[in-house]
Amino acid sequence: LAAYRTDEGQPWVLPVVRKVEQMIAADHGLNHEYLPILGLPEFRAHASRIALGDGSPAIGENRIGSVQSLGGTGALRIGAEFLRRWYNGNNNTATPVYISSPSWENHNSVFVDAGFKDIRTYRYWDAAKRGLDLHGLLEDMEKAPEFSIFILHACAHNPTGTDPTPEEWKQIAAVMKRRFLFPFFDSAYQGFASGNLDKDAWAVRYFVSEGFELFCAQSFSKNFGLYNERVGNLTVVAKDADSVKRVLSQMEKIVRTTWSNPPSQGARIVATTLTSPQLFAEWKENVKTMADRVLLMRSELRSRLEALGTPGTWNHITDQIGMFSFTGLNPKQVEYMIKEKHIYLMASGRINMCGLTTKNLDYVAKSIHEAVTKIQ
C-alpha cells in the first residue's frame, strides 16, 4: 500500500496530527462512547466542506449529506451499496458501472461485492502519447447507456497521475449531463496533489456548480497521514434537502449492517484540526510540505532525464500529479529496473514518487536511462 515518505525514506506523522493526538490523549473528559451511525457530526460537516468549499451553493442550500466511513474504501463501498439498492430503479444490479482504464485495482472489487453485475472500463490512459485519452474517454461516455455510473478520480489519478485539465473536465461534464451519467468521485488526494485544497477540489466543485447530483468518496489517509485510523467521508450532493434526508436514512441502514457506527479516533483528530483556525492553518502547511516534496522530486527526476538525454519525452513526469507516475516504461524495461537495478516499479511502469529522495534521484534517473537505452 502506498504511503508518503520523507526525504529520509521514513513514514511521516504530520506534526499537527501528533499535536492533536497528544491533546486527545491528555483530555480525560473524552470517553469511548459510540458515535452516531453516520459518524461524528463535526467531522462530517467539516469534511464535506473541505471537498465542496465553504461557499458551496449546495451547502448554502442545505442539500448535502455526509457519511463518516472507514477510509476512502469504506466511503466507496457505502456509496456503491446505496447505488445498487436505490439508483436507476430498485436493486438494479444491471446498471453499468464504468471504471477508468487503468484505475486503482480495488475499485472493481468494491462494486462487484456491492452487487453490480456489469462493470466496464472507460478509456483513460493513452500509452502512446503518455497522457489522457480524452477522445476515447468522451467517446466511451457517448456510447455508455444512459444512467450509467462513472467512477471519476477527483485529482491525482491513481495509477497514472494524469488528470483532465479544467477545460477537459468541462467537456466531460457536458457529456455526462447530456447522457444522464452519474458522477461518483473518488477523492483520495485532496491537497496532496497540488498542495492546494481548493485547486485539487476544482473538478468536484465544478460538477456541483453544474447542478449534478453526485457522490464523492473522500479519504483522509494521505492528506492527514492517518492511514491506519481509517478516516473517510462519503459526501452526497442532491437536488434538495428532502432527498438528502431520505438518502442518508437509507445509508444508515447500510452502515448498520456493515460496521454499525464508525471508529472515533481518526475522526476526532480531523474534526479537531478542521475546527480550529490555527490547527487548520498548520495542517495546510503540513499538506503543502508533502505535496512540495513530491513536486520537487518530479521536477528533479525530469531534469536529470533530460540532462542525460534519455530517449523520449519526459515532460509527463511533471505534467502528472500526485503520488504516482506512469513512467511509460514497458514491462521488459520494468523487469530490468527491478532485477538489475533493484528499483521497484509496478509492471505497468507505475512509480511511487514518494520513494524518491535527494539521495537516490541520480541513481533512479541513471537506471531509467539505462533501461530505456538498453531495452526496447
Added chain:
Amino acid sequence: RVLSYSRLILVSPLSSWWSHVEMGPPDPILGVTEAFKRDTNSKKMNLGVGAYRDDNGKPYVLNCVRKAEAQIAAKKMDKEYLPIVGLADFTRASAELALGENSEAFKSGRYVTVQGISGTGSLRIGANFLQRFFKSSRDVYLPKPSWGNHTPIFRDAGLQLQAYRYYDPKTCSLDFSGAMDDISKIPEKSIILLHACAHNPTGVDPRQEQWKEMAAVVKKRNLLVYFDMAYQGFASGDINRDAWAVRHFIEQGINIVLAQSYAKNMGLYGERVGAFTVICSDAEEAKRVESQLKILIRPMYSNPPINGARIASLILNSPDLRKEWLVEVKSMADRIISMRTQLVSNLKKEGSSHNWQHITDQIGMFCFTGLKPEQVERLTKEFSIYMTKDGRISVAGVTSGNVGYLAHAIHQVTK
C-alpha cells in the same frame, strides 16, 4: 421513439435521482438514545442502547484503558496501514482469550482470527464468508428472539433467516425443550447462531448441562455453529466461565466460527474493536481461509482501524494491565448483578404482586422485563423511561439513584 413515463420522471432536469427513495425507519436500538436525548424531563432514564454506565449514570472509561492509552501516546508510533487482517498481537491475544491458553485448537494453530469492526463488523465478515464459501445451506437459524441487528446483517450478506425456539415468555426463561426440539429438526448442514453468554436481548443463558445437550444435538445434525460473543467477562465477571460454551463446543470437535466484541468488556465502544475467528481442520486450511477473508475485507474498508486494537492488545498482552482489566470487568458485572437484585427488592417494596425472579435469574447487560409494548410506551410517555419496544432494558443504565424510580414506574404500568 416513445419515452416511458418513468424515464420522463427520471430525466426531468428539476427532479432528483432520489425521488423514489423511501425514508428509512428509525433504527430501533440506536434510535432510542436519540429520542432520549431530546427529552427534557430531569428524571429521564436511558435503558436503550447497551452501553455500560457507572453508578452515577456516567460512561465509564476503564483505568486499564487509560493506562494503555497513555503508554501508546508516549510511544509516538507511526500511522502506517495495518495489514488487512489487522494487528497481529491483537488477533492472537483475542483468539487466546476466547479459546483459552490450553486450547488444543489454539496451540496447534488450526484457527484464523482477523480483526473486525467490533461485533457487527466481525459478524458481517463471517456472514459474507459463509455466503461465499458455505455452499451446503443459505439458512441461518437464530434464537427467538435475537439481537435485532442479526437479521439484517445476515440478510444483507445474502443469507436467509430461520429461527429456533429459545425464550419462553410465560416463564421469562429458557424454553429448553422447545429449543432442543427445534434444533434437532434443523436440516443438516445449516448454520446455527448461538449467543456465547449474556443472551441479547433476553439475558437468558443455558446452564452448562444444557449447553452440553445442545452441543450433542448440533454435532449430530452436523450444523455449522456461529457463536456471537459480545460479553466475555461482562456476563458473570469471569472470562473463562463466560467462554465455557465456546470452548466446550470446540472440545467436542465442532469447528465453530466466532465473532467477538470488545465494546462492552473493555468499554471500547466507539473504537470498534472486534475479531472474527474460524476454527479449521489444520493450520494449512487456516491459511487458505485467511486468504479468502482478506479478499472479502479489502473491498469493504481495506484494513481495520488501529487505535482500539492497540489498546486491547496492550491490555491483553501486559500482565499488569490484564490483571487490572479482569478486576474492572468483574466490577462492572458485579454492579449489574447488584442492580438486578435492587430492582427486584424495590418492586416488592412497591407492592408488586408479579413474580420478578427472572430479573435476577437473567445475566448480562440486558433484561427482558416481560413488559408489553403498550406498557413500554407508557413508561416512555409518562415516566421518560426509554427502552426498546420488546421490553428489554439495559440494566447498565440503572443506578442506585434511579432504581427506585424505575421500580415505581414499572409497578405503575403493570399493577
